[in-house]
Amino acid sequence: MRMYKSTISFTLIIVQISLLAVQFITGMIINLFAPMNIQPYSSYPFMMGYMMYIFSAIPLLSFHMMLGIIIGMVSIAMLVISAIKKDNKILVLSFVEGLFVLMAGISGINFVLSGLSNNWLSLIMSIGFIGSLISLFFILQLNKI
Numbered sequence: 629m630r631m632y633k634s635t636i637s638f639t640l641i642i643v644q645i646s647l648l649a650v651q652f653i654t655g656m657i658i659n660l661f662a663p664m665n666i667q668p669y670s671s672y673p674f675m676m677g678y679m680m681y682i683f684s685a686i687p688l689l690s691f692h693m694m695l696g697i698i699i700g701m702v703s704i705a706m707l708v709i710s711a712i713k714k715d716n717k718i719l720v721l722s723f724v725e726g727l728f729v730l731m732a733g734i735s736g737i738n739f740v741l742s743g744l745s746n747n748w749l750s751l752i753m754s755i756g757f758i759g760s761l762i763s764l765f766f767i768l769q770l771n772k773i
Contacts, residue, residue, distance in 0.1 A: 636709060637706070637709055637710070637713075637718070637767075637771055638768075638771060640702060640705060640706050640709065641706070641764055641767055641768050641771070643702060644699065644702045644703070644706065644725075644760075644764055645761070645764055647695060647698060647699050647702065648699065648757065648760060648761055648764075650695060651692065651695050651696065651699060651757070652757060654688055654691060654692045654695065655692060655753075655757075657688060658686055658688055658689055658692060659750070662685075662686050662744050663685055663686070666682065666685060666686075666743045666744045666745075667681070667743055668741065668742055668743035668745065669741040669742070669743070678741075682740060689740070693736075696729075696732070696733050696736065699729055699760075700726075700729055700730070700733060703722070703725055703726040703729045703760075704726065706722045706725070706726075706767075707719070707722045707723060707726055710722045715770075717770050718767055718770055718771065721763050721766050721767045721770065722763075722767065724759075724763050725759075725760050725763035725764060725767065728755075728756045728757075728759035728760040728763060729756065729760050730756075731752060731755070731756035731759070732752075732753045732754075732755075732756025732757050732760065733756075735749045735750075735752035735753045735756065736749075736753045739753060
């Protein structure tokens with residue numbers, strides 16, 4: 629059995645990887661089964677009306693978005709813990725992982741606002757997911773004793 633420098637860091641990494649796996653599955657379900665007639669945000673006079681419309685059309689989307697917020701909070705927790713421990717390599721990788729999560733989140737919100745029609749935003753979202761996952765595996769490798 630391999631030992632890790634910190635059980636808190638190891639636990640957060642495993643939680644983050646698990647959350648990303650669930651996020652990927654829900655994202656794929658949304659992508660595969662989303663209705664094709666979603667109107668873009670520009671066709672609605674106010675944001676709340678659009679979000680109510682999109683959440684009623686795709687109920688799983690609200691879970692997917694909340695999961696993304698939790699993933700962002702775990703990224704911040706990993707960044708804070710690595711800053712407290714003063715491990716510069718893990719701090720930089722945690723920062724990069726957080727940037728990938730932010731990139732995926734911002735492109736995801738814009739993808740929803742485009743009416744699920746801008747494929748470039750979907751691509752950026754998937755690149756953010758893959759970058760975050762790769763960063764986590766590097767952090768996991770550096771965290772070994």
